[in-house]
Amino acid sequence: MEVESPGACPLKQAGDLPIQMAALPNGKRIPLLKTLLTAVCENNCTYCAFRRERDFRRESFQPDELADAVMRLWRAKVIEGVFLSSGVAGGGARTQERLIAAAEILRHRRGFTGYLHLKIMPGSEYAQVLRSMQLADRVSVNLEAPNQSRLNQLAPDKTFLGQLLQPLKWVDEIRHNQEPQAGWKGRWPSSTTQFVVGAVGESDLELLETSAHLHHGLHLSRVYFSGFSPVRGTPLEDHPALDSWREHRLYQADFLLRDYGFELEDLPFEGAGELPRDIDPKLAWARAHLIDAPVEVNQADLQDLMKVPGIGPQGARAIVSARRQERLRFLGDLRRLGIAAERAAPFVAFSGKRAAYQLRLF
Known part of the structure; x- marks a missing residue:
């Protein structure tokens, strides 16, 4: 879906807001506002509606403006939580400072005790990652691609290891080396990531190799597979949208790796490293082995x-x-x-x- 001006969304009527029912780590479902601090972005990702070379009207909030808008919705019981992200403006570290400022206002000046999912920007610093974890119930870094080669095609301004994977490593280090009492409500937040699937020819094997490492090496709670959908005014606007069955099979396979004791070599990859679309991967394995x-x-x-x-x-x-x-x-x-x-x-x-x-x- 193309959103022209997400930064202004919290100031509209509730029916126009990007609010969705989101599942929390404990399984509870809540109405969650998804919003950006700014739609301005200096990156030029080939698939993204907010890329710097795309011509559309952009909106921005000051941290206190966004915090006040969230509080109005929360006090009115329209939402129970907020997913707070941003375009990158002035570098990842500066953008993260502004996200942290909005979160600090919410938590410590406005008394927000609802659910907060805080995005960590590419290129954030260690201290910023730590501070984000002290304020949020969940943090995330969008890897977008499974490796640097694919990232070059999706997000040429970003580096996979230094800007994207490193903050996720810091999240895991902090959870293992520092007392959880320093986190919000006395516990460290869960962590997630998201891949864009189907835009640049990555295989299921590439995605799930990286996913397996994220679950078992960095202890991510969820890996999200976002099926590519073309956006007008981007270099990939004529590229076909992802077949939804591919996204479905990736989620099934990822849960097998995360929760069911499967190894990567157990999955029924076909010749080009793709999962079959016509059968559940667990059923395919059982038919072959049981x-x-x-x-x-x-x-x-x-x-x-x-x-x-x-x-x-x-x-x-x-x-x-x-x-x-x-x-x-x-x-x-x-x-x-x-x-x-x-x-x-x-x-x-x-x-x-x-x-x-x-x-x-x-």
Whole structure:
């Protein structure tokens, strides 16, 4: 979606605002305002509506103006949180100072206790990253691309390691080396990133290699895959939008890497490093590995149980807990535990016996 003047959004009527229902780390969903401190940007990203060479009307706020606008919406119970970002104006460090100033006004002068997701600008300094973490419930740095080669095509003014990945490394270092009492409400914020998918020929393998490192090396809570959509007046305006199935499969695969004990080599990449679009990657793995070697429900460990379609982390824990009391014998036992038993049926056994199930005709 193209937004011509996002900086002015908080001053419009509530129905015109960029407010969306957002899922918090604890699973709660809240109305979240997404806004920019300024739509002015000195970077010239090839896909972005706010690139410096694009001709459109731009708006900016002073930090206290934005804080006051957010407070009006929060006190009116229109929103429960805010996602605060900005175009880069005067360098990443100067822009981050202004974002921090807005967050400090919200927290310490206006009494805002709602949810705050604070963007960390490319090129931010260590002290700024630390201060952002002391004010926010979540921080994020948009990597945009999985490596420097792809970033050169998407955002030629940015450096992958120095400007983008380094702040995420600092976030992880701070969480591990400093006491959480220094964070907002006595805990450090979660961290996320976002990739632009489908604009410059990156493969699923490239994206998920980087994603796996972010989850396991830097402990990011989420990696977002933003399907490319062309914007008028940018170099990629004639490039086709991403097939939504690709975005869907990337999320499925990323959750397998993050939560289900899968390794990168477990994923069913095809010749050019792409995931198949016509099948869930977990189901593809199970068909290749479990049809002739079903998982024994009464003996398998958590990791093996989670590799069965229809069984997630919660279901696997429920199985382990239930079998301490009694042996599980039928698919009905799995259903009672809240597991999608029909999906699991072809891939499990009960004390050496394959599950009895009805084959699907379609």
